Amino acid sequence: MIVLTDNQHALAKRRAAQQGISLSEYIRRLVDRDLEEDAPEWDPSVIFGLIDDGGSNIRDNKHQMIGEAIDKYYADKGL
16 A cells, blocks of 8 residues: 555646546556666766867857767767
C-alpha cells in the first residue's frame, strides 16, 4: 500500500488525467523512471572548455555551445 497526503493524491490524480492515464499507471511510470539503471548520468563538465576563442560570450552563443556539448557527449559514447 502506498500512502499519499490528500494534496499529493489530488495533484497526482490531476496530472494523470492530464496525460490521459490512470493514477496507477502514472505512479508505475514514475517508479519505472526512477528505477531505470541504464539512464546515462549527465556530466555537466562536458560543456566546459568546448570553445576557446579567447572571448567566448555565453549570452550570445549558449544554444550553440550546449548543442556542441551534447553532440560531443553522445559521440564519445559512440551514439
